Amino acid sequence: GSxxxxxxxxxxxxxFDKNPKNDCYFGSLNGDVDIELRAGFSADLTIKTFNGDxxxxxPVTYLPDVTVNKKKKGKKFYYKTSKKTxxxxxxxxxxIELDGFNGDMNLLKR
Numbered sequence: 501g502s503x504x505x506x507x508x509x510x511x512x513x514x515x516f517d518k519n520p521k522n523d524c525y526f527g528s529l530n531g532d533v534d535i536e537l538r539a540g541f542s543a544d545l546t547i548k549t550f551n552g553d554x555x556x557x558x559p560v561t562y563l564p565d566v567t568v569n570k571k572k573k574g575k576k577f578y579y580k581t582s583k584k585t586x587x588x589x590x591x592x593x594x595x596i597e598l599d600g601f602n603g604d605m606n607l608l609k610r
Contacts, residue, residue, distance in 0.1 A: 527599030534606045542590030549600045557609035560587040
C-alpha cells in the first residue's frame with residue numbers, strides 16, 4: 501500500500517494491513533498523525549514538525565539532512581538545508597514524508 505492523507509483541523513489515523521511499498525505523504529496542520537504499521541516495516545522518512553513530537557515503536561537511525569539549495573555569493577558557496585529530520589527504519593525503502601504543525605506524529609507497531 502501507499503497513499504496521501506492530510507487534515508487541516510483534525511487527526512490523521514492510518515492503519516496499514518501491508519506495509520507501504522511506495523512513497524507516501526501524511527500530515528496535519530492541527531492534529532496528531534497516527535500510523536499503524538506491521539512488524540518488519542522498513543522505510544526512509546522525512547519529518548517536519550513545528551509544535552509536536554515524533555514517537556516510534558520502531559528503532560530508528562538518523563540520516564543526514566538533505567541540501568535543498570546551493571548558491572554562489574561572490575567566491576563562496578552557501579547551502580540551505582530543508583530543516584527536516586530524516587530517519588531510517590529497518591533497511592530503508594520507500595520515502596515517507598510526515599508534515600505536521602500542531603500535533604504529534606506516532607509510528608505504531610500493530
